[in-house]
Amino acid sequence: MTMSKTKVLIAGAGPTGLTLALWLTRLGVPVRVFDKATAPGETSRALAVQARTLEFHRQIGIVDDVLEAGLKIEQLTVHTPAGVAARLPLADFGRGISPYSFAFALPQDIHERVLITHLERAGVEVERGTELVAFQDKGHAVIATLSKEGHMETVVADYLAGCDGAHSAVRHGLNIGFPGGAYEQSFYVADVKGRGDITRNGMDTTISTYGFAIVMPVRQSGSIRLIGIVPKAHQADETISFEAIRGDVERDTGVTVDEVNWFSTYRVHHRVAENFRVGRVFLCGDAGHIHSPAGGQGMNTGMGDAVNLAWKLAAVVQGRAEPRLLDSYEPERIAFAHRLIESTDQAFRIATSRSRLVGLFRRYLMPKILNIALRTSYGSSAFFGVISQAAIQYRAGPISSGTAGKISGGDRLPYVPMPGNDNFEPLRSLDWQVHVYGEANAEFRAMLASTGVPVHAFAWSEAAAKAGLQRDAAYLVRPDGHVALASPVQEAAGFQRYLAGLAIKPRTAERAPYRVPGTMHSLA
């Protein structure tokens, strides 16, 4: 038995564990990330990458590689047995809300590969064929036992993150319940090559009175994803083959399948763990929540958990914040997981209900409602906000405070485009910062200088007003781009109190201030 030490030990190298490892590495925290699988996954699984995830990827400098690898989805075409019921534009449906205002698809295996490449460039190798077999929280550290090819290793870590998926060994080890249930219907997912009346760079959905089917481009090579409900006659068959349901799939999707790369059926569960944290051990991603694939939220939510935890862990292990900053992880993320389960559950029940009335609603009214919603700016903004996760907020969380304009502590910092740049650019520092839209007064700047938190002043603009910001108000922004404290007035004492309350010290206190030429001024 060998013994070693690390700061953060990450069990599971799916999208959640990889995101946590990469953020912590960028933040300068030593990590070890391992997976019991001997190689990364090779199937497309989560395809939808939401705008909020792309915003996080921009912060750590990997968004260009992700965008390069995937496909923008420009349109959703809704088919019913009577023909095309609606063509919904998705190319820019979040205009003004996010720099990534479109729907975007990237197969999970390629997405993971991008994360792995960046981790490797930063000198971190994922340890494969390595399984977490036991762990104990000793109060001052976590002692974990890893098994690799029959060899046992003891690792002493400051913290353990369970990013080990739906059957999480970490969740079981903590004895945390995973209440919820499973839906009655099972689903098929196929990655195929085929022909048919499908929208190029778009997504097609067929809505019928008995269910739905979805067709989405998967790879730049031209393969496509088919998703739908397993026909009733085969629901009980767990070893079903594609050939057994080929006729139903081709009829429902309108695709003639030439080649099947991957086919799977699965039963969807909806569950949220009772806790996301016990002492020095955390749950993130599918280990903490699983839900229907409606809306493509699962993987994105896991990555969001990872980002939320990463900057807090980094601050605590580097002595830049009180350990109780970590207490905010569970309430912020578990509340979102519950909201998500509720909304995906509703969407899923409407999409799969066998009730004749719901079937008629789905076939005749739903395409019309979607059509009207996505063609008005209010409707498309509201739809984008929910689906893209740009509307995630932690207002009720323990470290959110104040309101200025329409923005409250806990909200995601709204996006403000400006000529040649935007207000998200300084978020690349992965550090605390204050934003003022208008004029930052000299006394406020001078007083905040003692905290080391830089003040970024952006010219007041119509876009800032539209985003709900208040002119000359001040917003303390967290390293993950959420507003911590929103103050209608530039009163440094409130900001100093907030920072002192959690003993927050910024990473960049010693560094030169960030500057975007011509658009803003920054002072540490």
Ligand SMILES: Cc1cc2nc3c(=O)[nH]c(=O)nc-3n(C[C@H](O)[C@H](O)[C@H](O)COP(=O)(O)OP(=O)(O)OC[C@H]3O[C@@H](n4cnc5c(N)ncnc54)[C@H](O)[C@@H]3O)c2cc1C
């Ligand atoms: C068919 C399908 C389609 C989907 N479509 C979408 C979509 O469009 N959009 C979306 O957002 N989500 C989608 N999802 C969900 C998405 O795939 C998951 O939410 C995502 O993979 C969760 O990531 P994770 O890293 O939390 O867990 P996982 O990807 O499950 O990774 C967990 C890792 O932990 C490892 N592990 C487990 N136990 C141990 C142990 N004891 N020691 C070491 N390692 C361990 C596993 O080997 C695994 O690699 C889909 C899922 C499926 C199955």
